[in-house]
Amino acid sequence: MRRPVHFDAAQLSFINIAQAASRIRKDYGNNARRSLTVCCSPAFSALWMAQRLPSFFSDNPDIDLDLVTSQNFLSLEPGIHPDIFITKMSRLRDGYASVPLFHDRIYPVCTPAYLQAHPEIQTLEGLRHSVLLNLSPYGRSQVAEHVDWSVWLAIHRLDLDERQKNGAHFFNANDYNLLIQMVLNGQGVALGFNQLVSHLIAQNLLMRPVPEELVLEESRHYFAYREDKASDSALARFRSWFFAQCGLLQE
Secondary structure, eight states: OOOOOOOOHHHHHHHHHHHHHHHHHHHHSOOSSEEEEEEEOHHHIIIIIHHHHHHHHHHOTTEEEEEEEOSOTTSOOTTOOOSEEEESOSOOSTTEEEEEOOOOEEEEEBOHHHHHHOGGGGSHHHHHTSOEEEEOOTTOTTOSOOOOHHHHHHHTTOOGGGSOTTSSOEEEESOHHHHHHHHHTTSOEEEEEHHHHHHHHHTTSSBOSSSOOEEOTTOOOEEEEEGGGTTOHHHHHHHHHHHHHHTOOOO
8 A cells, every 4th residue: 555655845846846947958958759838718728629639639749738728818927938829819929920810709508408498598588587607707807808698688689687686597707617517517508609619519518599699800819829939840730730620721
């Protein structure tokens, strides 16, 4: 039976320093393997990257990825210098070139079972009075436009404040992954961002109870990469794979 291993703070600090030094040697040494650091939001990482990355690793076994998630791309921890950002900011920082990607398409989503149990949500009026799982703006100050249920319904000429006062509950959270997991668990209806939920719809895990949607024509997501690594083969391969996954042609 193995005994527990005990470390104090000083020992852990030495291990961390050694690991950091190893990463530096890996980055600057003559190593056959290539490494890229990619930064994106937690939701994009969990709902977009996770189910697509196996194809990248299968085609590029010599490239290692270091995926960093953040809601605040302007103030990353010291020592983090991503090669690539997936962001909604067109001009992120000096030294990066940005390639426009897709617009946000936003529409309600629920499970097929939830729709069957609540057929009234097939109308906008029924949706307004249903269990709504809402993405709050907390921690999203860098996002120029924030679409929640209040905004989405208002654009479709419905006032969220006119919900039935003693009706279904309204749940608010700033963790989009949590909201989608709650939807998958049949706990209500959330707004789905097409690039994050389309694969779940294709798998019949989620569906759209109404056809209405909102397309943000004036804003896009961007693929921002370090200009000093524009000719780097690993970055070029990741970019080619990423654009193909998005259904976009290389510029």
